Amino acid sequence: MLKDKKGKEIWEYFFEKPKKNYNKYMFEMVNYPDHLMFDNEEVDSYKGKWNEFFNNENDIYLEIGCGSGNFTVKNAEEFLDRNYIALELRFKRLVLGARKAEKRGLKNILFIRKRGETILDFFAENEVSGVYINFPDPWEGEEHKRVISEGLFDKLDVILKENGKLFFKTDHQQYYEDVLELVNGLDKYEVVYHTDDLHNSEKASENIRTEFEQMFLSKHNMNIKYIEILKK
Numbered sequence: 223m224l225k226d227k228k229g230k231e232i233w234e235y236f237f238e239k240p241k242k243n244y245n246k247y248m249f250e251m252v253n254y255p256d257h258l259m260f261d262n263e264e265v266d267s268y269k270g271k272w273n274e275f276f277n278n279e280n281d282i283y284l285e286i287g288c289g290s291g292n293f294t295v296k297n298a299e300e301f302l303d304r305n306y307i308a309l310e311l312r313f314k315r316l317v318l319g320a321r322k323a324e325k326r327g328l329k330n331i332l333f334i335r336k337r338g339e340t341i342l343d344f345f346a347e348n349e350v351s352g353v354y355i356n357f358p359d360p361w362e363g364e365e366h367k368r369v370i371s372e373g374l375f376d377k378l379d380v381i382l383k384e385n386g387k388l389f390f391k392t393d394h395q396q397y398y399e400d401v402l403e404l405v406n407g408l409d410k411y412e413v414v415y416h417t418d419d420l421h422n423s424e425k426a427s428e429n430i431r432t433e434f435e436q437m438f439l440s441k442h443n444m445n446i447k448y449i450e451i452l453k454k
């Protein structure tokens with residue numbers, strides 16, 4: 223297998239030991255150097271310097287768990303004066319996202335293979351203007367594993383600007399109610415908008431659909447719940 227300029231084989235970025243079989247998309251990760259970053263050292267080296275990466279002073283918006291990137295790609299197309307960073311773990315979804323960004327010639331979007339829990343490693347104080355979390359796993363029975371937790375807000379205390387917002391969409395009634403309750407108990411955050419039927423709300427016209435949202439709507443005709451949380 224080919225080694226890169228660091229003398230590493232691609233699997234070494236993701237696994238401790240070599241495996242018998244790899245997901246074929248792992249090998250494609252290297253094909254999108256302008257739109258996809260997976261080397262932790264490189265990602266972390268941009269902490270506090272993402273505006274240098276994007277070569278402008280525009281606001282930075284973060285999506286955690288972006289799937290194959292439809293939501294962030296559409297946002298990046300619509301708002302060319304904003305920068306978008308989208309985190310995802312799965313190789314195929316990252317490659318599909320980066321492919322869309324490249325096809326559209328977007329210069330304001332980057333996909334990164336990182337866990338949402340690690341944001342303090344690569345964002346500095348007040349570096350992020352808004353955060354999107356769409357249809358995260360509700361972890362029924364293991365709710366402590368949810369991405370939206372008190373721990374996430376502790377991190378947003380650092381990286382999210384004052385008056386920045388966290389935007390949350392879900393199909394899961396209990397996750398929706400739990401987040402409303404969680405934020406109610408936080409001094410620095412305030413729910414400024416919520417609806418249990420986004421598609422029949424005043425926000426419907428500006429809503430950008432994600433892949434999961436599209437699937438829930440077409441297959442299950444489900445109400446989508448939505449919350450906007452302001453950092454005070």
Ligand SMILES: C[S@@+](CC[C@H](N)C(=O)[O-])C[C@H]1O[C@@H](n2cnc3c(N)ncnc32)[C@H](O)[C@@H]1O
Pocket residue numbers: 286287288289290309310311312315336337338339355356357358359369432433434435
């Ligand atoms: C249910 S999918 C939703 C994908 C997309 N947001 C959408 O609405 O179509 C949740 C995604 O989050 C990713 N994910 C799960 N845990 C994560 C974590 N800790 N950090 C980043 N991404 C995560 C999964 O790989 C998966 O693609």
